[in-house]
Each structure stands twice: as C-alpha cells, then as structure tokens.
Amino acid sequence: MTTSRTAHRICPFCEACCGLTLRIEDDKVVGVRGHDEDVFSRGYICPKGVAIKDLHDDPDRLRSPLIKRNGSFVEATWDEAFAEIERRLQPLLSAGDRDAFAVTLGNPAAHKIGILLYGGRLAKALGTRNVFSASTLDQMPKQLSSGLMFGHWLSVPLPDIERTNLMVVLGANPLASNGSMWTVPDFRGKAKALKERGGRLVVIDPRRTETAALADQHHFIRPGADVFLLLGMVQALFSEQRVRLGAISEHVAGLAELEAAVIEFSPESVAARCGIPAGTIRQLARDLANTPRAVLYARIGTCTQVFGTLSSWLVDVVNALTGHLDVEGGALFAKSATFAQNTQGKPGIGRGIVTGRHHARVSGAPEVYGELPISALSEEIEAEGKGQVRALFTIASNPVLSAPNGPRLSEALETLEFMVSVDIYLNETTRHADVILPGRSPLEDAHFDVAFPQLSYRNQARYSPPVFAPTPGQPAEWEILLRLAAIARGESANADIDALDDATFSADLERQLAPLGNEAIAIVKSALAGRRGPDRLIDFSLRTGPYGDLFGQRPGGLSLNQLERTPNGVDLGPLAPRIPEMLRTPSGKVELAPPLLLADLPRVSAALREPAPELVIIGRREVRSNNSWMHNLPLLAKGQGKYESRCTLLLNPRDAQRHSIADGDMVRITSATGEIIAQAELSDEVMPGVTSLPHGWGHDQPGTRTNLASKRPGANLNALFDPDARDPLSGNSVLSGVAVTLARAP
Numbered sequence: 001m002t003t004s005r006t007a008h009r010i011c012p013f014c015e016a017c018c019g020l021t022l023r024i025e026d027d028k029v030v031g032v033r034g035h036d037e038d039v040f041s042r043g044y045i046c047p048k049g050v051a052i053k054d055l056h057d058d059p060d061r062l063r064s065p066l067i068k069r070n071g072s073f074v075e076a077t078w079d080e081a082f083a084e085i086e087r088r089l090q091p092l093l094s095a096g097d098r099d100a101f102a103v104t105l106g107n108p109a110a111h112k113i114g115i116l117l118y119g120g121r122l123a124k125a126l127g128t129r130n131v132f133s134a135s136t137l138d139q140m141p142k143q144l145s146s147g148l149m150f151g152h153w154l155s156v157p158l159p160d161i162e163r164t165n166l167m168v169v170l171g172a173n174p175l176a177s178n179g180s181m182w183t184v185p186d187f188r189g190k191a192k193a194l195k196e197r198g199g200r201l202v203v204i205d206p207r208r209t210e211t212a213a214l215a216d217q218h219h220f221i222r223p224g225a226d227v228f229l230l231l232g233m234v235q236a237l238f239s240e241q242r243v244r245l246g247a248i249s250e251h252v253a254g255l256a257e258l259e260a261a262v263i264e265f266s267p268e269s270v271a272a273r274c275g276i277p278a279g280t281i282r283q284l285a286r287d288l289a290n291t292p293r294a295v296l297y298a299r300i301g302t303c304t305q306v307f308g309t310l311s312s313w314l315v316d317v318v319n320a321l322t323g324h325l326d327v328e329g330g331a332l333f334a335k336s337a338t339f340a341q342n343t344q345g346k347p348g349i350g351r352g353i354v355t356g357r358h359h360a361r362v363s364g365a366p367e368v369y370g371e372l373p374i375s376a377l378s379e380e381i382e383a384e385g386k387g388q389v390r391a392l393f394t395i396a397s398n399p400v401l402s403a404p405n406g407p408r409l410s411e412a413l414e415t416l417e418f419m420v421s422v423d424i425y426l427n428e429t430t431r432h433a434d435v436i437l438p439g440r441s442p443l444e445d446a447h448f449d450v451a452f453p454q455l456s457y458r459n460q461a462r463y464s465p466p467v468f469a470p471t472p473g474q475p476a477e478w479e480i481l482l483r484l485a486a487i488a489r490g491e492s493a494n495a496d497i498d499a500l501d502d503a504t505f506s507a508d509l510e511r512q513l514a515p516l517g518n519e520a521i522a523i524v525k526s527a528l529a530g531r532r533g534p535d536r537l538i539d540f541s542l543r544t545g546p547y548g549d550l551f552g553q554r555p556g557g558l559s560l561n562q563l564e565r566t567p568n569g570v571d572l573g574p575l576a577p578r579i580p581e582m583l584r585t586p587s588g589k590v591e592l593a594p595p596l597l598l599a600d601l602p603r604v605s606a607a608l609r610e611p612a613p614e615l616v617i618i619g620r621r622e623v624r625s626n627n628s629w630m631h632n633l634p635l636l637a638k639g640q641g642k643y644e645s646r647c648t649l650l651l652n653p654r655d656a657q658r659h660s661i662a663d664g665d666m667v668r669i670t671s672a673t674g675e676i677i678a679q680a681e682l683s684d685e686v687m688p689g690v691t692s693l694p695h696g697w698g699h700d701q702p703g704t705r706t707n708l709a710s711k712r713p714g715a716n717l718n719a720l721f722d723p724d725a726r727d728p729l730s731g732n733s734v735l736s737g738v739a740v741t742l743a744r745a746p
Helices: 052-057 078-094 107-111 113-126 140-150 187-196 210-214 226-239 246-251 255-261 267-274 278-290 308-321 374-382 406-413 477-488 497-512 518-527 533-544 560-564 601-608 628-632 653-658 707-711
Strands: 004-010 019-025 028-034 066-069 072-075 101-105 131-133 166-170 200-204 217-219 294-298 391-395 418-422 435-437 458-461 570-574 616-618 648-651 666-670 675-682 690-692 741-744
Touching: 019 052, 028 052, 066 078, 078 418, 078 435, 078 477, 101 113, 101 374, 107 113, 113 391, 113 477, 113 533, 131 374, 140 308, 166 226, 166 278, 187 200, 187 210, 200 210, 200 278, 226 267, 226 278, 226 308, 226 601, 267 278, 267 601, 278 294, 278 308, 294 308, 374 406, 418 477, 477 497, 477 533, 497 518, 497 533, 533 560, 628 707, 648 653, 648 666, 653 675
Parallel strands: 101 131, 101 391, 166 200, 166 294, 200 217, 391 418, 418 435, 616 690, 648 675
Antiparallel strands: 004 019, 019 028, 066 072, 066 435, 458 570, 648 690, 666 675, 666 741
C-alpha cells in the first residue's frame, strides 16, 4: 500500500530561500512545487527548487566516507575515517605551527545551519589564521563598505522594491539570481508590479541581461568602470546642489570630506572611461534625486573588480545623498529575528569594524572579516617557511573551479601533507583529499537561514524540520565539525559529541549572559535542555532576539517551538527605518567618508588616465547554475540547445567578425595568466569589446565522480584570472573586465 504525505521545505540552492511543497510517496519525492502559503516566497519557485529531488537522489552524491589508499578512494566507516584523520593529524599538531593548517568554506555553507554555526569552531580549534571562503570571490567589498559606513559587516541596505517608484540596477541580474546580498524571491513579479504602479526599472550592465530585458532603460557600461560612473554621479549631485540627506541628516558624518574628495570626478571627466555619456550620467543622478521613492542597487559586477570596495561604498553614498537611505521606497535595513549583531547590545553605537589584524604570509594581504583572500591559498601552500600551509580542511567548497587559476591551485593541493574535505561530492577539489566526509542530504537535515534574513526584502522567520530520517549512523555536519574540532584540540576521535556540544554551548552562554548572573544562566539552560546542536542555538537566538519571547518575559514572542508549529513561517512585516538604532559605528553616525576609502581614491585618478582594454571578459549568472555542483543535476543540466553545453562564450557579432569567428566555433581565449577553449555564441546582448562566459564550469578533471557534469564539462572561466589581481582593500579577486585575446581553435 502506497503511503503519501506532503512536507514543506525551504529551498537550499540560492539566496531566494523559497518555500517548497514536496509530495512524497513511500519515502520518495515525486513532486515539488512552490509553497503557496509561505509568508516570504508566496508560491514562487524556480528550476533550482524543483531540482532538490535530483540532489537527494543523485547516485554520485556520497553517502559514506572515502579514504585514499595508494592513490585511490575506498569507502570506509565513520570510525575508520575519524581514526585516519586523528592518526594523520597528530604529527602536524605536535609540530606546533598552527598556521600550517588552513580552512576553506564554500557558498553551500550559507544554506547549511550546521556548517554556518559550527565551521568557525573548527578554525578556532585549529588555532590558524589561514581561513578562506567564497566571500572573497564575490561579496567581501560590500561587506567591508557596509562595516565601515554602518558598523557591521552584514548591515547592508536593501532595496524596498515593493514601495519604490524608480529602481536603478548596476552590475546585477536579480532576475537570474533572485537577488544577491539581497534575498528577494520572484524579482520578475515584483518588477512587473513596480512598472504597473507607474514606476521605472533602469539597468546599467555590459550585457543586456534577463533583468535588462525587463527594464524600461538599459545602458551599456565598460566592465570595471562602475567606480567612474558612481563618482561622476556623486560629483554631479554636489555640483548641481541636489544633495538632500532627508531623514538621516542628523545622523551622518563626513559630508564635507566627501564633497572635497570627489571634486575632480565630474561626469565629463569620467564619461569616456565608463562608456556612458556625461549627459546620461547627470540624468541618472537627477532622476534619483528628483524621484520621491527611488533606490540604486548594485551587486556582483561592482564587487569582482579592482575597485570593488569603492564601488560598493559609492552605491550607498548615492542613496544617502539623494535622500533614499533608510526611508520607505529607498534602501532599508532588515531586522532579523536571529543572529544579527545590529539588533544586539546598546543601540546606535558600537565598536565598528577593523581590518588587518593579521596579514597573509606571502602577499601581505590584510585580514578582512577574519578571512584572507582565497586567491592567496596557492602561494601559502607553495612558499616554504614558518606558517607554510601543510594541511587543509575544505568545507563544501570547490576552489579549484571557483578561485582564480585553478590549475595552479590543483597542483598545490597535491603537495599537501594532509587534506580533509567535508563535501557531498568527489569533485575537482575533493579529489585531492586524503579523507572525504559527506554531509547528509538537505532533506535529511533541518533548515533555518542564519544569514539571509539579515538581507531579506521583508522581515520573516521560517524553519523546516527534516523531511527524511538520515541513514543510521550518518552524522550531521555540525557533529562532523565538532568531532574534527575535538581532534584538532588533541582530544580523542571518539569524544562524546553530546558532551562536546553541551560544553561548547555552556561556555558561549556563560560569556554572553555573565552580566545577568548565574540564576539567569540556569533558567536559560533549563529552558533549552531538550534541544541540542543547531536547534538549541536557533532557539536561544530567537528567544533573545528583537521578536523573541525572552523565555516567558514577552508572551507571544518568537521561539523555535512556535516556528515548528507554523510551517508557513511567521511574517514580521515590511522593512522599516532603523537609523540610528541599528548603527554600530564608534561615532554613532553613518560614516559617509571612511578614511580607508578616501585614501584609495588616488588609485582611481591614476586608472582614469589609462586606456580601456580592447577586449575583456566577464562572467555571467544563469538561473540553472549558481554553483559548480548544480551541473550534476539532470533538471538543471538541461537547456543547452544547439550548443555543446550552456557554458558558451557570448560574443558581439562585431567582435566575432574582427576575429573571423562564426556562431558555434570553438574559440581559444587567452589572458595574461591562462588559456581555455569554449564554444562561441554570437549575440548583441553583450556590448562590443566585451565577451562573457559563465562561471563554475570545467568538469574535465580526472578522478572526479560527477558523471553527468563530466559529459558537458564546459570551460573553467577562473583559469584565466590572476590570483594576485585583487581589490586591495577587501582582498576580493578580480573576476571581471580582464583583458583577453581570441582566436579560432581547432
């Protein structure tokens, strides 16, 4: 007899975090659709959400640990795997050089509560300063500029799309990404509603993206020139006396310093370099200044360049100067129910942020948000001496495909003395590991978004319990990480996980609640006694957060019990003004002119005098492939049409004619540091002088176990990029606007 049921689930594939309804028969997923009653996504779903079934059923997804024996992987028990790690790690630990260890975290970690809440515990137990993540490949400039302006790395202003009347999108494609550093499911529907109420959508991008095709206006811009456009707009606002700070006027610092710093960057002086006429630059500034409800939003195109932090800063400066920062219809700050430091402690003032507490051993790149640039990992492995990385832990990350010059990193990984990967795939990076520890299927884990409610277009709280019971004996990722941390501290691989979790939580609790005294600590411990692992941390953060029940002191407030009883989630309302309450800067002000950023402007002046390259390459995002591992899922691997894969080189017909390239030809793409071959797709959606290739491809490496992806390998865009090319302030890699040459390939 067939047993049927439905389950509700938050999608773990991208930042939209949509609610899903799963139809299940005999413990098999047989249907996936949008959850119509979800308070946040309201029934919206994209192809990635449907593919959660493919991921759960993927025969290539690892279900048991692998240990490398004589160059080949063999399956092992969990006890054998942890015993191998303990045996191999002890000599390195005994040597006493804690910086000989390194940790990398990838984008999937943002969707896994166990990794996000416990990954840092492993790094702390190792005692290493060599921590790397995907943040320095896409978002660190925005986090740094937000920290400098508002006092915390995740205090990011978000477009109030449901109430704005003019939205200008720069270097972003939210129709494909469903937002990035902005959690906004169904952007298309919200953009249509914007236009139906008489509003306008304007897109500025080197490619006529899916978002641009929906817009009222689209302006091409030279890749990497966003900083020139933004400086021209800011200078125009000052010179035309259009600055109106509005509601935040009493809460800003540095206005005069900002005006003096941008005086040389008139629209006329920057127009040629960014490829946008001076009159258009001035009109963009005027439109934002003259529209009562307007907002400027920018994302990955403005971050993955040499002026990433300056560009990210200037976006918020434009919103502030036009009176659209922290007001309805402009750019507002989320008020997350959990884990948000701008809702904790004394409101309106704080310690702010610091960078450069330590530096990369070889390049000298500064630490930012506790991390070093992931592009520096290769040289930290290669260069001999104290602090040379000899052991690596990768956690849900594939830097061989996602970081610059993957071939060099691949060679470096082969020289390590020991490598452990916590990953569900044997991929281009984990093939170098000595031990691979797979986490559970997302459907076997609970789901709660830790970071994304701090970036959501609307305040909300949602929780998904596991859909299926895990395979007996299969630990959760948080348990894997706790055990690895115990080994790193010199404890036994057989340490009691429950005892470790209790001790870790108690230490954190006593530190946070010390001012309240032992009685309060005892009450909280008793109230949470029935929970463990991430659930206990979530419940504590919910109950002590801005909407929480404060352990009974605020009846009706949030708790995990309440979310478990509310599968649709809890709607906490639209974003609302939060300045000055959310500020955590030492001055208690919005810092419009951080000294670190003003000191970087001479670099812009010098670049303004340099000619633009003749032909450059940019990445692109597709709704079906945000990350490399999605290429192994049948539903998301469809749709290549007449081309060998969706990894095609978009090329303007004028540039194709210049290089004697026809549609469908194989093309050799050469940069100063690398070379790849990809299939040409001629299209006028890219501006002349620009070519585009999606990231995350290159599945042609031996020794991997992603069979579907290997059939359509594509080309690794990041193999073209120089690991030494970074935004010097944030350490973010330069992955856009890199000069290339083209030639037909056999």
